[in-house]
Amino acid sequence: MKQRTIPFALAALVVACFLAMPALGQQDMKTIPDEGFKTKTRLPAVFNHDEHNEKAGIAECTACHHGEKDGKRDPEADTSGIPCSDCHSAVAKPGRTSLMRAFHKQCMGCHMDQKKGPVTCGDCHKPLPK
Amino acid sequence: MHALYDLAVGPLAWLAFGVFIIGSIYRLLAMRALALKKDGAFMTYISWPHAIKSLVHWFTPFGALGWKENPGVTIATFVFHICLFLVPIFLMGHIVLFDTFRGWSWPALPDGVADALAIVVVLICAYFLWRRLSVPEVRFLTTPQDVFVVSLVGLTFLTGVLAYHRIGDNLVLTTLHILCGEAMLAAIPFTRLSHMLFAVFSRGYIASEFGSVRFAKDW
Amino acid sequence: MSTIADRLIEDAGLRAGVSRLTPEKIEKVFKELIAGECGARLKTYLETCVHCGMCAKACHYYMSHKDPSYMPAAKVTQTMAKLMAAGGKVDPKLIYECAQVSYTECNLCRRCIHYCPLGIDTGYIMSVVRRLCHKLGCTPQYIQDTAHSHSATMNQMWVKDDEWPDTLQWQEEEARDEFPGLRIPLDLEGADFMYSVIAPEPKFRTQLIYQAAAIFNAAGLNWTMPSMPGWDNSNMAMFSGDSEIMGRVERAHYEMAQKLRVKRIVMGECGHAFRAVYDVGNRWLGWKWTPVPMVHSIEFFWELIQQGRIKITHKxxxxxxxxxxxxxIRGRGLMDKLREVTHFLCEEVVEMHPNREHNYCCCAGGGVINCGPPFKNVRVAGNSIKAEQLKATGVHTLVAPCHNCHGGLEDIISKYELGMHTKFLGDLIYELMEKPEAE
Structure with missing residues (x-):
């Protein structure tokens, strides 16, 4: 019996960790995830999720993690936890927003509206600060 | 600075492209009207087959006597003008702006290539400036406007290169880069840079005279 | 750096002309000229020249002096560009400089068009500067004298109405000693062609008329020469900037041919006259092409050779x-025909380089030699490049089918001691042709 408990407990721990990921994972996030791109022309944009949101005073996940309704952006739906590249593919079909455009619009668009935050190429696509 | 950047990529960009496009169309149409009104006895000889034949020679490096006799300037001129068009139009950073704000996209040059070509443009601008100041033949002709336009082009590319390499404050350099580029675009119809608009026609006209009246090549 | 202001040459015509000017008068005339006669060409040329300096090597003056102020673009920046910048309100001293540059330091040879990527026609800009100087009454004395002659006599050399037919008949008489059946048919209506020459031929190169008559006689041609004004095909008014007189001279020439109902005009071996008749006069008078078909002697001799009408005893x-x-050449593309004729006549032709369309100017044409003695040294010194080019061929005979070229080339041959002599095609043909009648 005891011999069975240990693997089970380990497995449960793994599952728990897995489930906790969306809530905890961003603490380690230093850059925008670029796995969705086949070729990477620039360094990934520097982005510390929690620090950014704290600084920008963003509490609602939907401020960024929006959903989709009838091919349009749906600001109500909360899609946090779903990788952006699941919906925004690197090469978008006509009428859809490509991953690069989605990122640029999301970051640069907001920064320009808010008149805060980096807006130039080199202020995001740069080596991680040490 | 943020506000200036917003201004540069927003209203000023519209203004620069507007001045460039509308200004260029206006200059071309006004010049055409003037030519028809005042140079009728010369426009009548315009012959596009002869003009095109001559232009092919002049658009070929070392394809005309002037190019052959000035090899240094020829190489610099061709490389310079090719890069001048290629780099801005096919630069990833520029395409991204159109892609983000207007949804237009087209293939880009690899960043490394574009970077190298942009550095080449800066170096050639430096060469042109050097010629202006130290080659007696060029210095004799040089006016402040000549120095201004070549500096404007050089600065546009220099700030672009520096911004790409994240040398200096990126926002300041990028903003400067955009402002220089916009000034350059807006200057095209109204300075010596207007040779971009008129060169094909001035060469085409004289080629027509040489080809259809004088039966001699003009290259 | 030296400029035109550092090398002004005293000329009575220019000095007197400039002394009558004021900045206000210059401004008025300049504005009228720009508004009335200039258009998109001048504007484009002045605006787009990027001052690259590539045209330097085009100009024989620059190549001879290696002085930047002689390069084509510099001729513009020292004259028209200054006038434009000031809206014409300039010190009369500048008009003196403009006149000296445009009349005596540019032959309007158009070689620079082969150097300018933008196709800027510096010769045209210099013509506009000359036109301004003419309108301001500020022209070199010698060329103005020829323009006066054109206006008074319809010929360049003050040849009087009776002197001209007299000279032709004198030459006919002379030639009949050698060719008993020879005629110089005057005013023969309906002839195949009217032969026209420049006024310096009756004045001091009468042997050229003699030779032409001999060639046409041997070839058995149906030709004529006019006895009345309109016979002179030269046109110095074209180069002095006097377009009105230029137009009258050309009209007289075309109308003389039309009155004689000839099939075409054959022009003697002169370059500027060809330009006037073929390229300039017709436009001023509103004709797209010449109202009467015309050919230059080079082309005419080429035709005669093709038809087997010229036979030579030896080369x-x-x-x-x-x-x-x-x-x-740059004005009519006769380089191949010139070579075919020359090869037909001569055993060995040594080409000079550059040649054909790219040939260096003789430095006499464009009215420069006609500005007379005050400017002779300048044009001779300004063509040492031509002297080097001639010397490099190592030959002693120079074929040049143009009067002005002869004048300019003879001057540099003598100055640089090249030991050459110049020949017209007519000289060679006359020397070599079969003369069955000759006694």
């Missing part, structure tokens, strides 16, 4: 070189 033995006159 010219000494090697010769060919000078390509701008007005019939």
């Amino acid at each position: 010219y033995a000494d090697p010769v070189t060919i000078h390509d006159p701008c007005n019939v």
